[in-house]
Amino acid sequence: MIQPFDDTYFMQQALKEAQLAFNKNEVPVGAVIVLDNKIIARAHNLTELLTDVTAHAEMQVFTAAASYLGSKYLQKCTLYVTLEPCCMCAGAAFWTQISKVVYGASDEKRGFKEHKIPLHPKTKVASGILKDDCSALLLKFFENQRKLK
Amino acid sequence: MIQPFDDTYFMQQALKEAQLAFNKNEVPVGAVIVLDNKIIARAHNLTELLTDVTAHAEMQVFTAAASYLGSKYLQKCTLYVTLEPCCMCAGAAFWTQISKVVYGASDEKRGFKEHKIPLHPKTKVASGILKDDCSALLLKFFENQRKLK
Numbered sequence: 001m002i003q004p005f006d007d008t009y010f011m012q013q014a015l016k017e018a019q020l021a022f023n024k025n026e027v028p029v030g031a032v033i034v035l036d037n038k039i040i041a042r043a044h045n046l047t048e049l050l051t052d053v054t055a056h057a058e059m060q061v062f063t064a065a066a067s068y069l070g071s072k073y074l075q076k077c078t079l080y081v082t083l084e085p086c087c088m089c090a091g092a093a094f095w096t097q098i099s100k101v102v103y104g105a106s107d108e109k110r111g112f113k114e115h116k117i118p119l120h121p122k123t124k125v126a127s128g129i130l131k132d133d134c135s136a137l138l139l140k141f142f143e144n145q146r147k148l149k
Numbered sequence: 150m151i152q153p154f155d156d157t158y159f160m161q162q163a164l165k166e167a168q169l170a171f172n173k174n175e176v177p178v179g180a181v182i183v184l185d186n187k188i189i190a191r192a193h194n195l196t197e198l199l200t201d202v203t204a205h206a207e208m209q210v211f212t213a214a215a216s217y218l219g220s221k222y223l224q225k226c227t228l229y230v231t232l233e234p235c236c237m238c239a240g241a242a243f244w245t246q247i248s249k250v251v252y253g254a255s256d257e258k259r260g261f262k263e264h265k266i267p268l269h270p271k272t273k274v275a276s277g278i279l280k281d282d283c284s285a286l287l288l289k290f291f292e293n294q295r296k297l298k
Binding site for chain 2: 047048051052053054059062063066067070071072073086087088089090091092094095096115116117118
């Protein structure tokens with residue numbers, strides 16, 4: 001049974017965002033930011049709709065959380081994101097000084113770990129939460145894309 | 150004598166943007182994007198005004214150029230920016246597939262070169278254009294900040 005307020009619960013919320021991206025024909029990545037067990041921002045990838053490569057879920061959720069808090073820094077917050085952040089998003093995470101980054105599926109090609117992008121020294125990282133669900137949605141998306149070609 | 154339409158000319162335009170940031174008490178970094186010798190987007194750092202660490206000059210100028218072109222990709226464009234891009238901005242540059250990145254001053258601590266952030270294989274890089282002017286404005290800013298403390 002899923003307990004509310006644990007990593008699985010919040011990753012499920014990020015997955016709901018990823019599903020919204022999927023429904024819009026966007027690469028299905030979703031993210032939420034949590035402060036004191038409360039979701040303060042939600043976003044999903046919108047690079048196609050906005051015609052903007054910077055519109056990754058993480059970038060938008062950082063902006064939304066900062067706007068909610070009235071603070072550039074997210075030092076007491078946790079990011080939940082369905083896919084390992086890319087270099088851009090990890091670079092942004094660095095600047096936010098976010099407390100924790102939790103991601104679902106790994107991205108061995110474009111993920112920040114492969115490229116050794118530094119996060120802030122105070123940022124903890126956890127991974128693999130609901131990774132099969134996170135990956136399955138991405139695989140389904142790319143399979144559909146191939147069928148359309 | 151400065152010739153229009155060379156790297157020095159366009160870096161001067163980026164410096165004008167950096168000066169606008171300086172006037173707003175923002176870290177003075179400015180950027181322009183050029184296509185076929187024409188500036189199609191201008192931006193300067195607005196992280197304080199927007200309370201958003203993602204509001205670096207480069208991120209905004211990528212979004213503005215993509216909006217102008219109606220294309221996520223900036224394959225025939227050149228970015229001129231007064232300071233070496235950070236990991237976040239270099240990561241964004243990767244996704245844009247931009248043709249060329251020209252920066253003024255180096256950033257040995259936070260710059261993408263130090264962290265070996267990959268740009269797109271098709272992206273050329275040039276540096277050091279008006280680097281003394283670009284650095285001088287940054288140094289003046291941080292000197293003023295220290296005086297205020």
